[in-house]
Structures are given as C-alpha cells and as structure tokens.
Amino acid sequence: MGSLIWFSQILCLSFMLLQFRVQSSSPSQSSLDSSPHLCRPEERSALLDFKSTTNLVDNWFCTPRPIIQTWNESKDCCSWEGIACDKRNGHVIGLDLSSNCLEANLTTNSSLFRLEKLQSLNLAYNYFRYPNLSFGFDRWKSLTYLNLSRSGYMNGSFLFDEIFLLPKLVSLDLSNYYGLLLDNIKFQMLAHNLTELRFLILDYVNMSLVVPSTLLNLTSSLEHLSLRANTWRTQIWVPMSSPAPTLAATPSPPFDLQNNCLTGPVDHVEMPNLILQEVYLSNNEISGSIPSSFFDLVHLTRVNLSSNNLTGTITPDMLSKLVDLEDLDLSNNSLLSLSNNGIGVNHSFPNLRFLIFSSCNIHKFPSFLRKAERLEILDISKNKISGQIHKWEIEGMSSLYYLDLSYNFLTGIDLFGFGNLEIVDLRSNILQGSLPILSTTQDSMQHLFMSGNNLTSVIPSSYCNLTSLKVLDLGNNCLGGKIPECLGNLSDLSDLDLRMNKFHGIIPNSFVNGSRLRNLNLNGNQLEGRLPSSLGNCSELEVLDVGYNSLNDTFPCWLGVLLRLKVLILRSNQFHGAISNSMPAFYFPQLRIIDVAQNDFMGLLPSNYFKILKGMRDVAPADKAKLEYIGDNMQAVKLKAKYIFQALLRRGTSPLSRGASVSPIALKFSVKVVMKGLEVKLERIMTIFTTIDFSSNRFHGEIPKELGELNSLLLLNICHNSLSGQIPSSLGKLAELESLDLSSNKLEGRIPEQLTKLTFLSVLNLSHNELVGHIPEGKQFSTFSNDSYVGNSGLCGFPLTKKCEPPRPPSPQFDEEDDSTAVFEWKFALAGYGCGLVLGLSLGYIAFTTGKPWWVQTGAVDFLLRGDLATVAS
Structure with a gap:
C-alpha cells in the first residue's frame, strides 16, 4: 500500500506541475523552455559551486545517472539538464533536481540562494540538511512552485518561518519531510500569508498540535489539499453544505485526512458556500454509523472511508441520493453492512464506476446495482454472501471488467455473456458442480481465479478459446479428467494452478515455443508418465511443482537450461535412477528450492551438481532485505492496483485523488517442505528461501563437502538414505542454515566442532546413525534435545544422560635420579614401539x-x- 501511495503521489505531482506551468503562462513563466540564450555567468558559477558542495547517496529511488553530474563548465547552463531559463534575459528560473539523492548542507550562504530569479524548485528525494535556523528563502521572492518532499530532516518548525516569506507560492509539497513540526499558530500563518496557494501537500508532517477546524481557512483558494498520516488524534468532522448551495458556492479541495488516528463518530460543519466533492478518511479509527446528513452531499464524486470502525447499514435509498457518485470505498469496516431493502425503487446509479465493499458485513449480493451500467470495478470479497448469483442480478453491469467475490459462501454464479470481463476472482467459496461456462465472445478474460471450491467436472474445451488468458487458478477443487492439450497453446498464459484435484493421464506435451509460462503447479493429482519435453520451451518458467503424483521418470537434467527456474518440486513420485554428476556449469543458475524427496533416486549424491547452484550461494545483503516472493514478479502482487490504475487513466484522472484500498490478488504458489520433522506448507515463497531436500531415497556414499559452499542455504534435509562416512566439517560454513536433518543414515565418527558456528541453526536431527564421541557444546547446541541424537549409542555428553569418560591424565614426571622407574618405563615403551612397528x-x-x-x-x-x-x- 505504501508503494502505491508513493507512486500515486509522484504521478499527481507531475500532473499538478504541468497544470501549473500551463495555467501560469505569463511572459516570464512561458519562458521556462530551454533557449539558446546564454545563462548569466554569476548564476552558472552559483550552480557549479552548489555542485561542488554535494555528495551522492545510493538509494532505490535515485535516477540511474544524477543530472547534476552532467553539468559542465564549458557549456551554457541553460542547456544543462534540470535547468530552465528565461528566454529574454538568461536568468535561471527553473531547477529540478528530484530523485538525485544529493547530500548537502543548505546554509544561509549556500550558492543555491544566489539564483534570485528562481520561480520553480524541485528538490524532492534528496538528503539536504539545514544547520541554521535562518536560511535564504527570502531571496526567492518570485518562487511559485516548491517541492521538498522527502528531501531531508528537520527537528522542529523553523522551515515554515522561511516558507512564509514566499508570498507568490502556488504549489507547496513538504510531504515525508522527516522531523517537520507544524503547530496551530503556524498553520494559521500559512493560510494567512500564502494567499495564492492552490496545491498543498503535507503528508507525514507532524500536525498533532493543529486543530482540524483550522483547515477551513484554506478552502477558499486551494484546489488540492493532502494531509495524510499527520498523527492527528481527534474526533473527525466533515465540512458539509446544505443540499441547495448558493450561487456563489465553489468546489472545495479534496478533503484528505487518510492514515491518521482520527477517532469517534463523524461530525460535520455547515458551510453553505462550499461544494464538497471528494472525501478521503481511510485508515483511521473512526467509529459509529455514517450520519444521514452525509448522504445529502449530492455533489460527492469520490468517497473513501475504508479501514475504520464504522457500523450500521447503508441502504440503496441512501446511495441513490449521491447522483454524481463515481468511486466509493467502504472496505475493511467489519460491522458495516449493505442492505437490499428498497430495491423496488428505480436506482440507476448513472455515474458509479468503482465500488469496494470488501471485508464488511454483507450477507446478500447487492442486486440493486444491476442498473449500474457504467460500473467497471466491483469488489465485495471477504463477506458472508451465500447462495446462487443469477444472471439477472448482474446482467445490467455491461461495463464490468473487474469482479471480486472471493472468500464468501457462494454456491454458484452465471458468468456467461459478460464480454468485457477481464478479471474474475471467485476463490474460497463453496461453488459446486461444473466450472462456469464462458462464451467464445469472452476472449477479453485475462485472470480467472476459482481455487478453493467444490467444483467437479472436467475443464471445458471452451477455456482454450480464451486467447488473452494470463492466469488460470483452479487449484483445490475436485476437478477430474485429463488436462486439456490445448492449454499449452495459450502462449500468454503465465500462471497455471491445477493442484489438489483429481486429474489423471499424462501432462500435455504441447507448451509452445515462446510460452510465457512462469508458474506451473500440478501438485497433488494422479498424473502419470514423464515430464513433457515441451517444458523446455517455457524460458520464463520460475516455479515447477509436480509433487505428489505418480510420474515415472529420471531426473530432468534438461530443465537446467531454464535460466529463470527457482523452484523445482518432484517430491513423492516414482522418479528413479542416479542424478548426473556432469551437468554444465551454467545449468540451474537461479534455483532456490530443490525437493526430490520420497522417490527412488539412487547412487552418490551429485557433488558437481551442488557446485553449480549459484542461487544458493553468496546472496547479497541487499537481496535479503527485499521482501519479494517467487512467482510474484511484483506485477502479480499489484494486480488489483494495476487494473484500478487502468480504470482511472481511462477517465484521465489522477490516482492520488482516489486513495483506493487495493489488496494483493497474487496467485500464491505454495510448496511443502519438511521442517522439524513435520511437513509445512509455505503459502508464499520468499526469494531468499533456499532449501535442498533429498530425503527418503536410496542415495549412498559420503556427504559431498561441496554442500558447504552453498552459504545461503537455509534448510538441508538428506535423511532416510544410506549415506555413510563422516559428517563433513565444511557444513560449518553454511552460515545461514536454520534446519539440518541427517537422520536415519549410516554416518559415523564424531560430530564436527565446526557445526557450533551455525548460529542460526534451530533444528538439528542426527538421530539413528552410528556417531560416536562427545557432543559439541555451546551456542545453538545448548538448545537441542535428546531427540536430535537418539539412536547413536556411541554419543555422550549434554543433553544425553550418558556421560563422557574424563580424559586420561598425562604421564607422570620423574627425576633423573629415579633410574629404576625410568628404566621400567622405557622397557614398556620399546616393547610397544616394536609391537606397533x-x-x-x-x-x-x-x-x-x-x-x-x-x-x-x-x-x-x-x-x-x-x-x-x-x-x-x-
């Protein structure tokens, strides 16, 4: 959600800056374009002096090549990137250094303040410090646009004392300016001094001391106001006008107080000369019911009250008063309900396009929306809707292309004939019978989610006509028959999930060349035969899970040419034979998870194979910090956001003015791994999760020391084989290892002391081997129980009850005078030497x-x- 807000803010600011430059087309303003006029020497010198005082800081939002590095003394500064000059006199009037990650001190004597004719300044996403309480802002008398979003840190409110000196400001963005404090007095001064201000963004500024009613002083001039996450803790009020505003009434800026700590019920302030159109109060602690007077705001177009504690019931009659309503988001209010009462009234909702009621308390499908002909997005997931949804209840939604009814109690739905539907999510209901029939005209369908239901039947051949299909999720049902051969012909299909069904026969060998398939999950079926060789055409494949079937094949070394493959699950099949030890060095470069457990593999563990697994070795710290999941590719995680943005862009509006609460709709590719002796299902797989599971096969010989080079490995399981020899000390180099299971083999010798270096090791199982000697002590070994060592009669020491024999004392010392003792000892020494020889x-x-x-x-x-x-x- 944070990245979505960030993206929307950047996009909105770009729109605002463009609008501002177009509307303010005075002679000096229109000269913002670069021109052949040489810039003034003193201003070129000021820019170069400023460049010399800056350093570059590496961060994720930095531009690949900071434009300040392109500045050159030999060039006219009006031609430099980020610089705009007045065509008539060469003055620098525009400076844009956003996202350059510059680090510098802005003092009173900073050369930047020598650009006295500056009209537009964008320093967003940098690292500036202000060591003085007094700066040089008063020299920028002509400044109209100022963006300091996420550009530094200030402890206090001194920056506002300088902002008040800029009377011509039209646009001001101080969002994400860490440590910045704005109290009530200075907020009133801002409203009083900056009379030309039309765009004001103060997101994430500490405004806990500001009385919300003070905002009323800004409504006369502002066109856009955003005050998200300002740590307000107070009862919320909304400026409301009478149903019949006066002729002098003007549209107010969006009322945006999202991500605060606003509490209590919604109150209102009567403002007859105000036309309120947009209200955004999501992610607060607002309670109580929505007041009836709220629905008298007939000019409302966009409302977001999601993620609060609202209660009560909203009826069609209430909503029908909002004749201009386009977007409504009331999701994540678990005690708020939507009633069908009054559906006999002619409710048309002529402008409604975007409706989200996810995670509320809805028991019936809102059939009164059937005449919402412009509705594009409908999300009523995670509710208590039960029964069948009939065609007549939704057939009037002719523009609908996004429908989310997941996590309800539906038993059936008729989707036939909806030609504009692009994404349908029906996961986790109790749908029964056959899969919904889709017509040949529904070739716009791109994402179809129906996992976690009670569907029976085969996959209809008509699904192969969905040429635009990208995601088909039918897992966890009771579907049977054979997997249609034609599914492999869908070249755009990226995610195919058919796990936990009753499919039988062979896996189709029809995956076309150039296939975009990324995730294929066939786990838990009754499939037989060999892996299809056409999988080699799927160059983008990341996840292949065919576990828990009856496949009969040798190890598919040929999959190593799939350079993006990260997860390979062959568990619990009939794979057999030895695993080749002579694979090319470039095979499996990104493999993170390999699970071949519970098969019939035999021979030696492939030491050379472990050498080539680069994806389990030397994972960079930066990669470990990224919370990314295999198979998501970010596009899938933000699938909802993508579609909502598309809807907004179709209307030519700014995403920032929405604040829609969008939740991920990623196709989750889970895998099962054995940890602590139990099979654990990982619903989503982080890219840094690395595991090797070769357990329950017939491998013999020694454990390859090459395993110790996989220093990013988290889980290693090679139990229930016939491995012999000693535990290699090289396993002590697996610094990230959290689980190690070597049980039920024929390992002998001592437990290497090097294993005590594994400070993250939380699971250790060495039981049922032939190990001997003292169990290492210290660090993680002090946390393991008897179960880790049972079945090794030669082991002793903590935590076992068997104590180790104390070491023998050294030979006694003797004096040269004790000749008899010396002669006696040397006799035995010579005798032992002779026997030993x-x-x-x-x-x-x-x-x-x-x-x-x-x-x-x-x-x-x-x-x-x-x-x-x-x-x-x-």
Whole structure:
C-alpha cells in the first residue's frame, strides 16, 4: 500500500506541475523552455559551486545517472539538464533536481540562494540538511512552485518561518519531510500569508498540535489539499453544505485526512458556500454509523472511508441520493453492512464506476446495482454472501471488467455473456458442480481465479478459446479428467494452478515455443508418465511443482537450461535412477528450492551438481532485505492496483485523488517442505528461501563437502538414505542454515566442532546413525534435545544422560635420579614401539595385497587406538 501511495503521489505531482506551468503562462513563466540564450555567468558559477558542495547517496529511488553530474563548465547552463531559463534575459528560473539523492548542507550562504530569479524548485528525494535556523528563502521572492518532499530532516518548525516569506507560492509539497513540526499558530500563518496557494501537500508532517477546524481557512483558494498520516488524534468532522448551495458556492479541495488516528463518530460543519466533492478518511479509527446528513452531499464524486470502525447499514435509498457518485470505498469496516431493502425503487446509479465493499458485513449480493451500467470495478470479497448469483442480478453491469467475490459462501454464479470481463476472482467459496461456462465472445478474460471450491467436472474445451488468458487458478477443487492439450497453446498464459484435484493421464506435451509460462503447479493429482519435453520451451518458467503424483521418470537434467527456474518440486513420485554428476556449469543458475524427496533416486549424491547452484550461494545483503516472493514478479502482487490504475487513466484522472484500498490478488504458489520433522506448507515463497531436500531415497556414499559452499542455504534435509562416512566439517560454513536433518543414515565418527558456528541453526536431527564421541557444546547446541541424537549409542555428553569418560591424565614426571622407574618405563615403551612397528607393517602388507583398507570399515583403527588388540586380531 505504501508503494502505491508513493507512486500515486509522484504521478499527481507531475500532473499538478504541468497544470501549473500551463495555467501560469505569463511572459516570464512561458519562458521556462530551454533557449539558446546564454545563462548569466554569476548564476552558472552559483550552480557549479552548489555542485561542488554535494555528495551522492545510493538509494532505490535515485535516477540511474544524477543530472547534476552532467553539468559542465564549458557549456551554457541553460542547456544543462534540470535547468530552465528565461528566454529574454538568461536568468535561471527553473531547477529540478528530484530523485538525485544529493547530500548537502543548505546554509544561509549556500550558492543555491544566489539564483534570485528562481520561480520553480524541485528538490524532492534528496538528503539536504539545514544547520541554521535562518536560511535564504527570502531571496526567492518570485518562487511559485516548491517541492521538498522527502528531501531531508528537520527537528522542529523553523522551515515554515522561511516558507512564509514566499508570498507568490502556488504549489507547496513538504510531504515525508522527516522531523517537520507544524503547530496551530503556524498553520494559521500559512493560510494567512500564502494567499495564492492552490496545491498543498503535507503528508507525514507532524500536525498533532493543529486543530482540524483550522483547515477551513484554506478552502477558499486551494484546489488540492493532502494531509495524510499527520498523527492527528481527534474526533473527525466533515465540512458539509446544505443540499441547495448558493450561487456563489465553489468546489472545495479534496478533503484528505487518510492514515491518521482520527477517532469517534463523524461530525460535520455547515458551510453553505462550499461544494464538497471528494472525501478521503481511510485508515483511521473512526467509529459509529455514517450520519444521514452525509448522504445529502449530492455533489460527492469520490468517497473513501475504508479501514475504520464504522457500523450500521447503508441502504440503496441512501446511495441513490449521491447522483454524481463515481468511486466509493467502504472496505475493511467489519460491522458495516449493505442492505437490499428498497430495491423496488428505480436506482440507476448513472455515474458509479468503482465500488469496494470488501471485508464488511454483507450477507446478500447487492442486486440493486444491476442498473449500474457504467460500473467497471466491483469488489465485495471477504463477506458472508451465500447462495446462487443469477444472471439477472448482474446482467445490467455491461461495463464490468473487474469482479471480486472471493472468500464468501457462494454456491454458484452465471458468468456467461459478460464480454468485457477481464478479471474474475471467485476463490474460497463453496461453488459446486461444473466450472462456469464462458462464451467464445469472452476472449477479453485475462485472470480467472476459482481455487478453493467444490467444483467437479472436467475443464471445458471452451477455456482454450480464451486467447488473452494470463492466469488460470483452479487449484483445490475436485476437478477430474485429463488436462486439456490445448492449454499449452495459450502462449500468454503465465500462471497455471491445477493442484489438489483429481486429474489423471499424462501432462500435455504441447507448451509452445515462446510460452510465457512462469508458474506451473500440478501438485497433488494422479498424473502419470514423464515430464513433457515441451517444458523446455517455457524460458520464463520460475516455479515447477509436480509433487505428489505418480510420474515415472529420471531426473530432468534438461530443465537446467531454464535460466529463470527457482523452484523445482518432484517430491513423492516414482522418479528413479542416479542424478548426473556432469551437468554444465551454467545449468540451474537461479534455483532456490530443490525437493526430490520420497522417490527412488539412487547412487552418490551429485557433488558437481551442488557446485553449480549459484542461487544458493553468496546472496547479497541487499537481496535479503527485499521482501519479494517467487512467482510474484511484483506485477502479480499489484494486480488489483494495476487494473484500478487502468480504470482511472481511462477517465484521465489522477490516482492520488482516489486513495483506493487495493489488496494483493497474487496467485500464491505454495510448496511443502519438511521442517522439524513435520511437513509445512509455505503459502508464499520468499526469494531468499533456499532449501535442498533429498530425503527418503536410496542415495549412498559420503556427504559431498561441496554442500558447504552453498552459504545461503537455509534448510538441508538428506535423511532416510544410506549415506555413510563422516559428517563433513565444511557444513560449518553454511552460515545461514536454520534446519539440518541427517537422520536415519549410516554416518559415523564424531560430530564436527565446526557445526557450533551455525548460529542460526534451530533444528538439528542426527538421530539413528552410528556417531560416536562427545557432543559439541555451546551456542545453538545448548538448545537441542535428546531427540536430535537418539539412536547413536556411541554419543555422550549434554543433553544425553550418558556421560563422557574424563580424559586420561598425562604421564607422570620423574627425576633423573629415579633410574629404576625410568628404566621400567622405557622397557614398556620399546616393547610397544616394536609391537606397533610389526603391526603397522602387517596392516600395510594386507592393504597392499588385498587393495581393501578393511580396518577403516570395521573400525579396527578405533580399536587400535584403544589398545584392543584382541578385537583386531579377531
């Protein structure tokens, strides 16, 4: 939601700046265009001096090449990027350094204040500091546009003392200016001094000391006012006019107090000369019912009261009074209901285009909307709507292209004939029977979500006519039959989820060349045969999950050519044979999750294969900080936002004036991994989640030391195999490892002390092996229980009850005078030396003649070290 607000603000500010420059087309203002007139030497010098005092700070919102780096002494400064000059006299009148990530001090003597003819200044998204309480703003008497959004930090309100010195300001943006405080007195001064102000944005400014009624002093001149997230904690009021405003009434700026802490019921202030059109109060703590007088504001066009504590019932009669209403968002008010009472009245809603009632208390589909012919977006998800939705209830919504009814209790819906529908979300209902029939004219359908229902039948062949289809989500149903071959011909299809159904037969081998398929989930069906070779045509494939089927194939090394593949799940099938140890170095470069558990793979673990898994090695800290999910690609996560923006752009309006509460509608590709001995379902997979699960197969031989190079690995599970040898000490280099399961193998020797370096290790299972010796102590090893070591009779120490024998004391010291003792000791030493020499030569001869170091396998060396010669001899 934060990134959506940021994007909308930037877009709106661009519109405002463009509008401001067009409307203020005085001779000096119209000369903002670059011209061949040489800029004045003193102003060029001022710009170069300012450049020399700045540093560059790396951040995500910076432009790839800060324009200040392009400034050059040998060029006319009027031709420099970000500079606009007056055509007549060469004065610099426009400076735009936004998103340059510049770091500098702006003192009274800053060279920037020498640009005294400046009319437009944009320093947004930089890092400026103001060490003085007095600056040089008073020299910018002609400044009309000032944008300091997210451009620095100030502890206090001193900046406003300088802003008051700019009487010609038309547009002011101080949003996200950290530490900035605006009290009630200075807010009144702002309204009194800046009489030309038409655009004012103070989002995220501390205005906790401002009395909200003071805003009334601004309504006469402003065209746009945004005061989001200003930490107000007070009862909310709304300026309301009488139903019949006077002839002198003028439209007010948008009433935008989103993301504050406003409480209590909605009150109102009567203002007969005011026409209120837009109200945005989302993300507050407003309670009580919406007052009936609110619906007398007949000129309202856009209303957002989402994410509050509103109660009561809204009827069609109330809404019908708002004849100009276009956008209405009342979502996330769990006690607010929508009634169908009064549906006999002729409710036409001629202008309604955007309606969101998600997460309210709605029990019936609002059929009174059937005549809303311009309605484009309808979201009534996460409610208590039950039963069947008939065609006559929605057939009048001829412009509808976005319909979200997910997370309700619907048993059926008729979608046939809606030719404009592009996205339909019916997830998590109790839909029964066959899949909804779609007509051949519905080729505009792009996203169809119907997972988590009780649908039975096969997939209709008509779905293959949806040539624009990008997402088909039918998982967690009772669908059967064979997967239609023609689905592979849909070249635009990016996400196909058919998991947890009853599909049988083979996976279609019809994926076309150039397919855009990113996510394919067929987990939990009854599919047989081999993986189709045509998957090699899906160069954009990121997730392939065919777990829990009956596929019978060898390891698909050929999938390594899919350079974007991040998740490969083959769990619980009939895959068999050895995994090749000679794959090319460029195979599987981005693989993050590999799960081949519960199959019939055999042979040695492929050491060279582990070498090429670059996606599990050296993940950069910056990548770890990104909260991104595999398969989302950001476009899917913001699918709703994308469609809402498209709707707004169709109308040529600014997204900032909406503030719509849009929630992600991403197709979640979950996987199941074994952690702490239990199978855990990950609903969404973070890009930094890395796991290797080769458990429950027939692998033998030693654990490859190459596994220790995968230093970004979080989970390693190779239990229930026939692995032998010692635990490689290189596993101690897996610094990010959180879960390690080596249980139920034939591992021997001691537990490496290097494993104590794994400070994130929370799960360790070494049970049912042949390990011996003292269990390492300290750090994470002090947190593991007996269950981590059970079935290793040779282990001792904490947390086991078996104590380790204390080490033998060193040989006693003796004096040279104790000749008898010395002679006695040396006799035994020489005797042992002789026996050891004979035994060593004998063992060497056996090894040379037989070629088999049998004592390693039988543990003879260990017996030798303990002096158990009788056992060795046997």
